[in-house]
Amino acid sequence: xxxxxxxxxxxxxxxxxxxxxxxxxxxxxxxxxxxxxxxxxxxxxxxxxxxxxxxxxxxxxxxxxxxxxxxxxxxxxxxxxxxxxxxxxxxxxxxxxxxxxxxxxxxxxxxxxxxxxxxxxxxxxxxxxxxxxxxxxxxxxxxxxxxxxxxxxxxxxxxxxxxxxxxxxxxxxxxxxxxxxxxxxxxxxxxxxxxxxxxxxxxxxxxxxxxxxxxxxxxxxxxxxxxxxxxxxxxxxxxxxxxxxxxxxxxxxxxxxxxxxxxxxxxxxxxxxxxxxxxxxxxxxxxxxxxxxxxxxxxxxxxxxxxxxxxxxxxxxxxxxxxxxxxxxxxxxxxxxxxxxxxxxxxxxxxxxxxxxxxxxxxxxxxxxxxxxxxxxxxxxxxxxxxxxxxxxxxxxxxxxxxxxxxxxxxxxxxxxxxxxxxxxxxxxxxxxxxxxxxxxxxxxxxxxxxxxxxxxxxxxxxxxxxxxxxxxxxxxxxxxxxxxxxxxxxxxxxxxxxxxxxxxxxxxxxxxxxxxxxxxxxxxxxxxxxxxxxxxxx
Numbered sequence: 010x011x012x013x014x015x016x017x018x019x020x021x022x023x024x025x026x027x028x029x030x031x032x033x034x035x036x037x038x039x040x041x042x043x044x045x046x047x048x049x050x051x052x053x054x055x056x057x058x059x060x061x062x063x064x065x066x067x068x069x070x071x072x073x074x075x076x077x078x079x080x081x082x083x084x085x086x087x088x089x090x091x092x093x094x095x096x097x098x099x100x101x102x103x104x105x106x107x108x109x110x111x112x113x114x115x116x117x118x119x120x121x122x123x124x125x126x127x128x129x130x131x132x133x134x135x136x137x138x139x140x141x142x143x144x145x146x147x148x149x150x151x152x153x154x155x156x157x158x159x160x161x162x163x164x165x166x167x168x169x170x171x172x173x174x175x176x177x178x179x180x181x182x183x184x185x186x187x188x189x190x191x192x193x194x195x196x197x198x199x200x201x202x203x204x205x206x207x208x209x210x211x212x213x214x215x216x217x218x219x220x221x222x223x224x225x226x227x228x229x230x231x232x233x234x235x236x237x238x239x240x241x242x243x244x245x246x247x248x249x250x251x252x253x254x255x256x257x258x259x260x261x262x263x264x265x266x267x268x269x270x271x272x273x274x275x276x277x278x279x280x281x282x283x284x285x286x287x288x289x290x291x292x293x294x295x296x297x298x299x300x301x302x303x304x305x306x307x308x309x310x311x312x313x314x315x316x317x318x319x320x321x322x323x324x325x326x327x328x329x330x331x332x333x334x335x336x337x338x339x340x341x342x343x344x345x346x347x348x349x350x351x352x353x354x355x356x357x358x359x360x361x362x363x364x365x366x367x368x369x370x371x372x373x374x375x376x377x378x379x380x381x382x383x384x385x386x387x388x389x390x391x392x393x394x395x396x397x398x399x400x401x402x403x404x405x406x407x408x409x410x411x412x413x414x415x416x417x418x419x420x421x422x423x424x425x426x427x428x429x430x431x432x433x434x435x436x437x438x439x440x441x442x443x444x445x446x447x448x449x450x451x452x453x454x455x456x457x458x459x460x461x462x463x464x465x466x467x468x469x470x471x472x473x474x475x476x477x478x479x480x481x482x483x484x485x486x487x488x489x490x491x492x493x494x495x496x497x498x499x500x501x502x503x504x505x506x507x508x509x510x511x512x513x514x515x516x517x518x519x520x521x522x523x524x525x526x527x528x529x530x531x532x533x534x535x536x537x538x539x540x541x542x543x544x545x546x547x548x
Contacts, residue, residue, distance in 0.1 A: 011225060011226065011227045012227045012228075013220070013227075013228050013229075013230065013253060013257060013259065014049040014050055014087075014088075014200065014202075014227065014228065014229040014230070015048050015049050015050070015229075015230060015232070015246070015249065015250070015253065015259075015261060016048070016049065016050035016051075016052060016090075016202070016229050016230065016231045016232070017043050017048045017050070017051050017052065017231075017232060017233065017234070017246055018052040018092075018204075018231050018232075018233055018238075018243070019039055019043075019233040019234045019237055019238075019246075019274070020036060020039060020040070020051075020052065020053050020054045020067040021052045021053070021054045021055055021067065021091075021092050022052075022231075022233055022237070022238040022239055022243055023233050023234070023237035023238055023274075023277075024054060024055070024066075024067050024068060025238065025239040025240075026237060026238070026239075026277060026281050026283055027277055027281060028066070029054060029055070029066040029067045029068040030063075030065055030066050031065070031066070031067055031273065031277075032065050033064045033065050033078065035272075035273040036065075036067055036078060037078075037079070037082065038269060038272055038273050039234065039269050039273050039274075040053070040079070040082070040084075041082070041084055042265040042266060042268055042269035042272075042273075043086065043234075043265070043266070043269065044084040044085065044086050045084075045262065045265040046250070046261055046262045046263065046264075046265040046266050047260065047261045047262055048086055048246070048261065049086060049087040049088065050086060050087065050088045050089075050090055050113075050229065051086045051088075051089055051090070052090050052091065052092055052115065053067060053075060053078075053079075053089060053090070053091055053111075054066075054067030054068050054069060054075075054091060054092070055067070055068040055069070055091070055092050055093070055094065055097075056068075056069050056070075056071065056072060056075075056091045056092065056093050056098045056102070056103070056114070057069070057070065057093070057094065057097045057098055058070045058071060058097065058098045058099055058102045059097060062074040062077065064077065064078055069091070070102065071098075071102035071103070071104070072091065072102070072103050072104050072109045072110075072111055073104055073109075075091065075109075075110050075111065076109075076110045079110055088112045088113055088139065089110060089111055089112050089113070090111060090112060090113040090114060090115055090139070090141070091111050091114055091115070092114070092115045092116070092117060092143075093114055093115070093116050093117075093129075094116075094117050094118075095116050095117065095118040095122055095125070095126040095129055096122070100129065100132050100133070103133060103136060103138075104136075105136050105137055106136055106137030106138045107137055109138075111138065112138070112139055113138050113139030113140065113141060113168060114133050114138045114139075114140060114141070115140075115141035115143050115171070116129060116130050116133070116140065116141065116142060116143060117143040117145050117173065118142075118143070118144075118145060119145045119146060120144070120145075120146070120149060120150060120154050120158070123154075123157065123158050123161060124161065126142070127142065127158075127161040127162070127164075127165050128165075130142055130165055130167050131165045134165065134166075134167065139167075139168035139169075140167040140168055141167060141168060141169045141170070141171060141202070142158075142161075142162055142165075142167050142169070142170040142171070143170075143171045143173050143204070144158065144170065144171065144172055144173055145173050145175050146173070146175045146176060146333055147172040147173055147174060147175075147179075147187055148174060148175075148176070148178040148179050148183070148187075148296070149330055149333055150187065152190065155187070155190045155191060155194065156194065158170075159191060159194035159195050160194075162195055162196075162199065163194075163195065163196050163199075166196065166199065167199065168199070168200070169199060169200040169201070169202055169229055170191065170195060170199060170200075170201055170202070171201065171202030171203065171204055171229065171231070172184070172187055172188065172191070172201070172202070172203050172204065173204045174203075174204065174205050174206050174212075174215065175206065176206065176208060176240070176292060176293060176296070176297075176298065176299065176333065177205070177206035177207055177208025177209055177211070177212065177240065177241055177289065177292075177293050178208070178209070178293050178296050179205075179211070179215060180209075180211060180215075181211070181214055181215050181218035184203070184215050184218065184219065185218055185219070185222055188201065188203070188219065188222060192224060192226060197225065197226060199226075200226060200227035200228060200229050201226060201228060201229075202228065202229030202230065202231065203215070203216065203219045203228070203229075203230055203231065204231040204243070205231070205243060205244045206238065206239065206240055206241060206242070206243060207236060207238075207240075207241040207242045207243060207244065207284070207285055207289075208240055208241045208285070208289035208290065208292060208293035208299075209289075209290065209293045209294075210241075210285050212236070212241075212242070212243055212244035213244045213245065213248055213249075215244070216230055216232070216244045216249060217252065220249075220252070220253070220256075220257075221256075230249060231243065231244075232244050232245060232246030232247075232248075232249050233245070233246055234246060234247065234266060234269055234270050234273075234274050235247070235270045235274045235275070235278060236283070236284065237274060237277070237278070237283060238283065240283075240289050240292075240299050241283065241284055241285050241286065241289040242283040242284050242285075246266060247263055247266045247267060247270065250262075250263045250266065251263055287313070288302045288303060288306060289302075291313075291316065291317065291320065294317075295317070295320040295321065295323065295332070296332055296333070297320055297323050297332040297333065298332065298333055298334065298335040300335040301320060301323065301332075301335060301340050302316065302320070304337065304340050304341075305319055305320070305340070305344065308344065308457070309443065309456050309457050309460060310348075310352075310441070310442040310443055310455050310456035310457040311442065311443060312417075312442065312443050312444065312445030313445065314445045315347070315351075315442065315445070318347060318351075319340075319343050319344060319347045322343045322346070322347065323340075323343070348455065352442055352453065352454070352455045354454050354455055354458070354480065355480075357452045357453065357454060358454075358477065358480040358481040358482075359481070360452065361439070361452050361477070361481045362481040362482050362483070364451075365396050365481070365483070368394065368395060368396045369393050369394075369395040369396070369485055369487060370395055370396050370398060370478065370483060370485065370486050370487060371386075371389065371390070371393075371395035371396070371397045371398070371487045371488070371489060371538075372398050372399075372400060372471070372474060372486060372487070372488045372489070372491065373386075373397055373398065373399040373400065373404055373407070373409060373488075373489050373490050374399075374400050374471060374488070374489070374490040374491035374492070375400070375401070375402045375404075375490060376490040376491055376492030376493075376539070376541070377490075377492060378489070378490060378492050378539035378540050378541070379404065379406075379489060379490030379539065380406075381539075382489075382538075382539040382540065383406060385489075385538050385539060386406075386407070386489045386490075386538060386539065387406075389487065389489075389538050390407065393487075395487065396410045396411070397409040397410050397411070398410065398411045398412075398413050398439065398474065399411070399412055399413065400413050400415075400470045400471060400474060400491075401413065401414060401415060401416060401419040401470050402419070402423070403423055403426055403427075403436070404490075408435060408436075409436060410435075410436070410437060411436065411437040411438065411439050411451070412427075412436050412437070412438055412439070413439045413440070413470065413474050414438065414439070414440045414441070414444045414446070414450075415440070415441045415443075415444070415456070415468055415470045415473055416444070416468070416470075417443060417444055417445070420440075420444050420446055427446070427448075437451040437452075438450035438451050438452075439451060439452045439453075439454070439474075439477070440452070440453050440454075441453070441454055441455075441456035441459060441473065442454065442455050442456045442457075443456050454477055456468075456473075458476070459472075459473040459476050459477070460473075461521075461525075469522070471488075471491055471522070472522065472525060475526075475530055475533075475535075478533075479529075479530065479533060483533065484532070484533055484534065485533070485534045485536075486533055486534070486535050486536070487535075487536045487537075487538055488535065488536065488537045488538065488539075488541065489537075489538045489539045490539060491537065491539075491541050491543065492539070492540065492541050492542065493515075493518075493519045493522070493541050493542025493543045494515035494516075494518045494519055494542060495515055495542070515542075519542045519543065522543055523543050526543060
C-alpha cells in the first residue's frame with residue numbers, strides 16, 4: 010500500500026441539502042477547520058455555469074468566482090479541487106490552472122457519456138489541472154464498461170479515477186469486486202478513489218472494506234462532515250479519521266472537524282435532516298433512482314407494499330437502464346397500470362352491494378353518543394338486524410360485520426384485536442388502498458378519489474365510506490356515534506382519535522359535512538340514530 014488521501018466534499022455534496030447556501034462565514038469556517046484537521050483534499054463546491062455567483066453559496070459559475078469567496082484566505086490543504094457535472098460548465102469558464110485557486114477538478118459523468126466526458130477531462134488536464142474521472146453509478150458498470158473506461162483512463166491519464174456509489178446500492182463484496190476489476194486494468198500510478206452513499210446504511214462499512222483491501226496503489230477516500238450529503242448522505246469523515254489514525258498510523262486531527270460540525274453543520278441538520286430513511290432503502294433495494302420512490306410516496310393511495318410492487322415493474326432495456334434514470338412520464342404510466350390491475354373500484358363496489366343484499370346499514374363512529382345513547386342503538390339493532398360497519402375503531406358494545414379502515418395508524422393500533430381476538434373470525438375489512446393490512450382486506454378501494462381536497466381534514470372517514478356506499482348503489486344509511494365536531498368538549502370517547510385542531514374548525518367542519526350530505530347524497534336516505542351536529546338546522 011502506498012498512500013491514503015482523505016478528501017472532504019461537504020461543501021459540494023452537502024450542498025444538495027441546502028441548495029449550497031451555507032453562508033459565507035460558514036463556508037470559510039468549514040474550510041479552515043478542514044485545513045486544520047489535515048484533510049489532504051478539500052472540494053470547495055460545484056462549478057456550474059447555469060448558476061449566478063453568490064458569495065453565500067458553494068456553487069460557482071466559473072473558476073474565477075471561487076477566488077472571490079476565498080479572498081484573503083491563506084491556509085491551504087495539500088490539494089484544493091472543484092467539481093463539474095459533465096455538461097454543466099463550458100471549458101471557457103475554466104481558467105488556466107496557473108491563474109486559478111484550484112489545484113484540481115473532479116468531473117462526474119454517467120457511463121453513456123464516458124467518451125465525451127473523458128475528452129473534456131483531457132481539455133482540463135491541458136489547462137494544468139489535476140483531473141479526476143468520477144464514475145457515476147459505478148454499480149451499473151458491466152465488465153465491458155470497465156474495459157472501456159479503463160482504456161480511456163489509461164489513454165488520457167487523469168490524476169485519479171473514482172468509484173461513485175451514487176445510489177448507495179453496493180455491498181462491500183460487490184464494491185471490492187468493482188475495485189479489483191479497475192485495479193487490474195488501470196495504470197498503477199493512477200490512484201483509485203471511492204465515494205460512498207448511505208442508502209443501505211453501508212457507507213461507512215464500504216469505506217472500511219475499501220481501506221482494508223491491500224494494494225500497492227494510492228487510494229482516495231471521500232467523506233463529509235456529519236455525513237451531510239445527497240439522499241441518505243455520505244460516510245461521516247469524522248468517523249474515518251480515527252480509524253485511519255489507529256489502523257494506518259495517519260495523523261489527522263478530528264477535533265477541528267467536530268468543531269465545524271457544532272458550529273456550521275448541526276443547525277442545518279436540525280432544519281433539513283439527512284440520513285437513512287425508508288425512501289432511500291426502497292430505492293437501493295430496487296436499484297432505482299430515489300426520485301421514483303419520492304414520486305410514488307407523494308401519491309395518497311399507495312401503501313409501502315404497493316410502492317414496492319410498482320418499483321419491481323421498472324425495466325432495464327438494451328438502450329437504457331430505466332431504473333437509474335428518472336422519467337416522470339414512465340413512472341406515471343407504471344402507476345396507472347398498477348392501479349388498473351390491482352384496484353378495481355367498480356368491481357369491488359358491485360361485490361360489496363351483493364354481500365350486503367337488502368339488509369339496512371348502520372355506520373358506527375367513535376363519538377361520545379355511542380355510549381351515552383346506547384339504548385337507541387341496541388333497539389335499532391334488535392329491530393332491523395343491520396350490517397354494521399365501524400369506522401376506524403372496534404366498538405366494545407357490539408360486533409360489527411365490517412371494520413372500515415382509512416389510516417395505517419388505526420390498523421396498527423388494532424392489530425392485536427384483529428389477529429388475536431375472537432372478533433378476528435367475524436369482522437370483515439373494508440380499507441382504502443394506503444392501509445395494507447397483513448391479511449388481505451375483503452374490499453380495497455382507491456383512496457385518491459375519496460378525499461376531500463378543500464378541507465383541513467381531507468380524509469374524513471365518514472364521507473369516504475359514504476362515497477363507497479353510494480358507488481355500491483346503497484340507498485339507505487343509518488348512523489350512530491357520528492357526533493360531528495364540538496368546539497367546547499372532547500369529540501370522541503377515545504380521545505386519541507381526535508385531530509388536535511378540530512375544535513378551532515368545528516363550526517366550519519360541521520357546516521361543510523352538512524352541505525355535502527345535502528348535495529352529494531340527496532338521493533340517499535341518511536338517518537342519525539344518535540344525536541349529531543350534522544342533524545342541526547342552520548340558525
